[in-house]
Amino acid sequence: MMLNSSIGNLEDTPLLNSSKSAAHKDIAAKDIAHKDIAPKDIFFGAPANNIAYVDKNGAATYGELYAYADAFAAAFPPRSLVLLLAANMAQTLIAYVGLMRRNVVVLLLAADTDQAVLDSLIASYQPDFLVDGNDASIRSYVYTNDCDGFDRCPDFTTDDKSTANDKSTTNDGVATKAVAVTKAVVATKAVSAEAIKNANAICAEKSKATKIHPNLALLLTTSGSTGSRKFVRLSMTNVQDNASSIVSYLNITSKDKAITTLPFSYSYGLSIINSHLLAGATILLTEATLFDRDFWSFFKENEATTFGGVPYTYAMLKQLRFARMQLPSLRYITQAGGRLSEELQLEYAQVCAEKGIDFIVMYGQTEATARMSYLPPQLAAKKIGSIGVAIPNGRFEILRDDAVSSPALEPTTVLAPTSASEPTSATEPTTATEPTFTSEPAFASAATEANLEAGELIYxxxxxxxGYAQCRDDLCEGDTNNGRLATGDIAVVDADGFYRIVGRKKRFLKVFGNRVNLDELESLLSKNGFIAAATGVDDHVSIYLEIAQSEESLKASATSAPVASTADAVRQFLSNKTGLHKDAFNVITIAALPRNDAGKIQYAKLEDNSLNYTLGKTR
Amino acid sequence: MTNLQKYNDAFIQSFSISEADLGSELVYQSIDNWDSVGHMQLIAAIEDAFDIMLDTDDIIDFSSYTIGIDILKKYDVEL
Structure with a gap:
């Protein structure tokens, strides 16, 4: 499949394991070698006797996983569209693997997605089925197209009581799991003939209107829980290729055991699942958080070798005194989902080196399935702030964009004539011609500092x-990216060939690993009567709220509140709407937003404290 | 400010709740704001208020308003 092996066999080189090896010299990007991965199929190729997953009920081998998965998925017509509500539970994994094996198109959403968001997505995408992977019996629902939504297939449910009884009559966790899952599967099969008939009719009806593109396999959201309708369209090749690269650069083996710390439906969380499925490794499934005792006892009992975390995960781990924890089974940990502060990166690089754990900083986007680059662990402390090098099979280019102040020049067309027009570019331009980043306060200083060498990172x-989808009709589209992604991030590359992100072209922030589009926040507020400007840095959204109008709208909602409570109410409102903790939002009330003659908000002026706009501030 | 006031304030500030919400009913994940992000805020607020460093086990065990009072005794904080 891939690649340059300038150093040769990976087992012989200290490169991917160097935190355990004392001596190393300076390494340039071109010296990094990767292990070649045999082209196995991610959803079919694991050895039957390897343990596929463990959850609180016990373990299952890949043979068992595939059997449960196929029995479950038999009820679904290939190429139908299933909305899978995902949690870090065996039910979700079984459903996901089954649907992928059956060539069903899966739209993945977090099981705790807000009902209103779910309703609007169902309306936009008209899935043929909804599968609740958060449910002990993997309940399925068939979309009844003629009326108002999903009807639960009455016979799909298992008898929860009998499952509970089975659990009480055996102490063998493995057997219990098998019984519980088999019951669900049997129940599913019982109605499958009926369900298939109905569903086939509905699917046939729909496919007349919209033929789902034959390469489409998976739809992932870019925004976590913030409710955007925009999904990324992924092919099986995308999923397979990214998983292969990840297995290669992390040297994942069948002995690895990845414990879940990120949502199943989140592209980074899913990439951990996919790469470990490909490696025939074990996935330790738990919904417990880092602050649950259950998490750590499950971790230790099953000797987890790895987990992933967004910057916030690492902030939590620090508070939990990660440095003092005894976790001898841990082999490597990864970080992505936003930029880790340099202090934390250095701290983890040092602590992990002492403990013999590889700490790998990575960079990615859902638009690239998940991952695009990684920093080899032996460089974690040396290349602080760097996202490393492109993953195996990928490559970067920096588009030194002289067009920042002269949009007439179209570098996208010049450098990549094969790149087709982006269907959603009207709502969120992804081309390199958007000349806005120089005026944006959050990134302006970084972009300046990065000198002339900086440019948009192209992968x-x-x-x-x-490409993207916004509704069912878009699912018939083919590949509109042709293997090229304009990341929207501004990067520089150092003399050794390592990349560093110094700014962002698009107006979004990463908040607790979720992408939050600032323009969407502003429009959400405006729809609810608040005139506001959104800005900030990762994990900290600043909302500048014009108080004159906004107090009117609060009165309208029967809250007569002083300025401070107005701000607090807005924080709570945003927290409710986005599903993000209110701590992410800092609301600053001001008399009037600074605007230019055209009425455009002048973000740079907002950040200027000397203007003394601030009337009140809460956080 | 008494220790109890400081303790209560940490909860009130971290979760945007009122004094009336405090009590034995208040446990981890019982309210929206006491999720893992909120837990971090709470622990930071309590460590600041009493100038202590909680152990890993105590941070994890700090799963309710009532249990927290007991845990703080180990750090010579009497409420």
Whole structure:
């Protein structure tokens, strides 16, 4: 499949394991070698006797996983669209693997998605089925197209009581699990003939109107829980290629055991699942958080070798005194989902080196299935702030964008004539011609500091998604990216070939690993009567709220509140709407937003404290 | 400010709740704001208020308003 092996066999080189090896010299990007991965199929190729997953009920082998998965998925017509509500539970994994094996198109959403968001997505995408992977019996629902939504297939449910009884009559966790899952599967099969008949009719009806593109396999959201309708369209090749690269650069083996710390439906969380499925490794499934005792006892009992975390995960781990924890089974940990502060990166690099744990900083986007780059662990402390090098099979290019102040020049067309027009570019331009970043306060200083060498980071690889979708009709589209992704991030590359992100072209922030589009926040507030400007840095959204109008709208909602409570109410409102903790939002009330003659908000002026706009501030 | 006031304030500030919400009913994940992010805020607020460093086990065990009072005794904080 891939790649340069300038150093040769990976087992012989200290490169991917160097935190355990004392001596190393300076390494340039071109010296990094990767292990070649045999082209196995991610959803079919694992040895039957390897343990596929463990959850609180016990373990299952890949043979068992595939059997449960196929029995479950038999009820679904290939190429139908299933909305899978995902949690870090065996039910979700079984459903996901089954649907992928059956060539069903899966739209993945978090099981705790707000009902209103769910309703609007169902309306936009008209899935044929809804599968609740958060449910002990993997309940399925068939979309009844003619009326108002999903009807639960009455016979799909298992008898929860009898499952509970089975659990009480055996102490063998493995057997219990098998019984519980088999029951669900049997129940599913009982109605499958009926369900298939109905569903086939409905699917046939729909496919007349919209033929789902034959390469489409998976739809992932870019925004976590913030409710955007925009999904990334991924092919099986995308999923397979990215998983292969990840297995290669992390040297994942069948002995690895990854414990879940991120949502199943989140592209980074899913990439951990996919890469470990490909490696025939074990996935330790738990919904417990880092602050649950259950998490750590499950971790230790099953000797987890790895987990992933967003910057906030690492902040939590620090508070939990990670440095003092005894976790001898841990082999490597990864970080992505936003930029880790340099202090934390250095701290983890040092602590992990002492403990013999590889700490790998990575960079990615859902638009590239998940991952685009990684920093080899032996460089974690040396290349602080760097996202490393492109993953195996991928490559970067920096588009030194002289057009920042002269949009007439179209670098996208010049450098990549094969790049087709982006269907959603009207709502969120992804082309390199958007000349706005110089005026944005959050990124302006970084972009200046990065001098003339900075430019938009462009990624090329087989993991680049097919494009976006906003509704069912878009699912018939083919590949509109052609392996090229304009990341929207501004980067520089150092003399050794390592990349560093110094700014962002698009107006979004990463908050607790979720992408939050600032323009969408502003429009959400405006729809609810608040005139506001959204800005800030990762994990900290600043909302500048114009108080004159906004107090009117609060009165309208029967709250007569002083300024401070207005701000607090807005924080709570945003927290409710986005599903993010209110701590992410800092609301600053001001008399009037600074605007230019055209009425455009002048973000740079907002950040200027000397203007003394601030009337009140809460956080 | 008494220790109890400081303790209560940490909860009130971290979760945007009122004094009336405090009590034995208040446990981890019983309210929206006491999720893992909120837990971090709470622990930071309590460590600041009493100038202590909680152990890993105590941070994890700090799963209710009532249990927290007991845990703080170990750090010579009497409420």
């Amino acid at each position: 090329y690889g087989a993991n680049v998604s097919m």
